Amino acid sequence: MAKIGIRYTKPRKLVFEALTHFSKPTSVAEINSYLKNRINLTSIYRTLDLLKKSDLVNVILFGEGKKRYELKDKDEHHHHLVCENCGDVKDIEMQETNMLKNVEEQSKFKVLKHNLEFFGLCQDCQ
Amino acid sequence: MAKIGIRYTKPRKLVFEALTHFSKPTSVAEINSYLKNRINLTSIYRTLDLLKKSDLVNVILFGEGKKRYELKDKDEHHHHLVCENCGDVKDIEMQETNMLKNVEEQSKFKVLKHNLEFFGLCQDCQ
DNA sequence: GACATATTGCAAGTCATTTGCAATAATGAG
DNA sequence: CTCATTATTGCAAATGACTTGCAATATGTC
Numbered sequence: 001m002a003k004i005g006i007r008y009t010k011p012r013k014l015v016f017e018a019l020t021h022f023s024k025p026t027s028v029a030e031i032n033s034y035l036k037n038r039i040n041l042t043s044i045y046r047t048l049d050l051l052k053k054s055d056l057v058n059v060i061l062f063g064e065g066k067k068r069y070e071l072k073d074k075d076e077h078h079h080h081l082v083c084e085n086c087g088d089v090k091d092i093e094m095q096e097t098n099m100l101k102n103v104e105e106q107s108k109f110k111v112l113k114h115n116l117e118f119f120g121l122c123q124d125c126q
Numbered sequence: 127m128a129k130i131g132i133r134y135t136k137p138r139k140l141v142f143e144a145l146t147h148f149s150k151p152t153s154v155a156e157i158n159s160y161l162k163n164r165i166n167l168t169s170i171y172r173t174l175d176l177l178k179k180s181d182l183v184n185v186i187l188f189g190e191g192k193k194r195y196e197l198k199d200k201d202e203h204h205h206h207l208v209c210e211n212c213g214d215v216k217d218i219e220m221q222e223t224n225m226l227k228n229v230e231e232q233s234k235f236k237v238l239k240h241n242l243e244f245f246g247l248c249q250d251c252q
Numbered sequence: 253g254a255c256a257t258a259t260t261g262c263a264a265g266t267c268a269t270t271t272g273c274a275a276t277a278a279t280g281a282g
Numbered sequence: 283c284t285c286a287t288t289a290t291t292g293c294a295a296a297t298g299a300c301t302t303g304c305a306a307t308a309t310g311t312c
Contacts, residue, residue, distance in 0.1 A: 007278050007289060028268075040292045045269065061189050063241065065299080066268055081235045092233055099225070103244060107218055109207045112246040115189065118229060120238040133258060133309050154299075166261050171300065191269080192299060 006050075011043040015051070016071075024089045025060040025068035025080065062117060079116045085125035092118070132176075137169040141177070142197075150215045151186040151194035151206065188243060205242045211251035218244070 018031040031044050048069050051057040060068040062082055081090045100111050144157040157170050174195050177183040186194040188208055207216045226237050 005279075005289080009278070009290065011291070042270080042293080043291060046290085059189075061187060061241075063185075063187050081229070081233055081237075083235075084238065090233065090235070092229060094225070094229065094232075099220070103207070103218060103220065106220075107207055107216065108249040109209075109216070109244070110247040110252050111207075111244045112210065114242065114244045115187075116240065116242045118235070118237045118240045121236040123234040126236050131258080131310075135259065135309070137260070168262080168301080169260060172259085 011039040011047050012050075014039055015044055015047040019057065019069060019071045023071070025058075025062070025070045027064075027066050027068050029066075031069075060117070061115065062119075079118065081118045081120070081122070083122035083125055084119050085121055088122050090122070137165040137173050138176075140165055141170055141173040145183065145195060145197045149197070151184075151188070151196045153190075153192050153194050155192075157195075186243070187241065188245075205244065207244045207246070207248070209248035209251055210245050211247055214248050216248070 014035050018034045057069045078091045078093045081092050140161050144160045183195045204217045204219045207218050
């Protein structure tokens, strides 16, 4: 009879491996060229969708017209510093409960999530 | 002889009018359907690029895979509250100099710009 | 009004992402 | 282990947002 389940397949192993390898917000194109045709592009997209639905990755937007994906493992919630010169991405943690509380009080809006990314120049590029 | 200048043309009037009409972050598709084929889609894109270069509009990303444009007129720098149920967008102003200062101190990174948008439920949809 | 050139419209192209579908492979049953 | 069930993949084609090339057009100037 019908059983349902999620299978541990080659594409899923490989995408996970690629995300671990980069350990920063990574685009589909980067994953694809790292995996060098070992799996199909479409499978990368589908696997990333699955990882997102399973809450194993964060989707990050830097406004480049494409999505970036980051494993949710280590650190909890954090944001990014993106160097506009060298492209380097660093994580930054910040205390934001006050900010969120202020926003909710000021607006009567229930905040469920937010985007916060910083763009500028890293120490080396300044 | 050669004179250089920016011309005040029909497409530019119309795009400005559309942005004024919506007075919230507006997508190219919305502008286009509001203007109902009075100008070409390409011209909308080009006009918005021009307005952006001239620092007359802000480009806003809500992570939908497309850009939104907002006239820079009235308020200065502000962020948005986007209702995930009804799609309504409200502006919110906040004191963020401290946050930026903290980030720069903590990271030695020079912050030039940032994205900050909130998603959740507006008062009516909660 | 005529000219120089900034600007437009159209068609085609690009890039990221999605979808349909037949072929394939992972897992539970026997 | 073998088979059957069905989740999953690969491929090709489609979609959506946006860009580009270029000839046709419109604007501001003299």
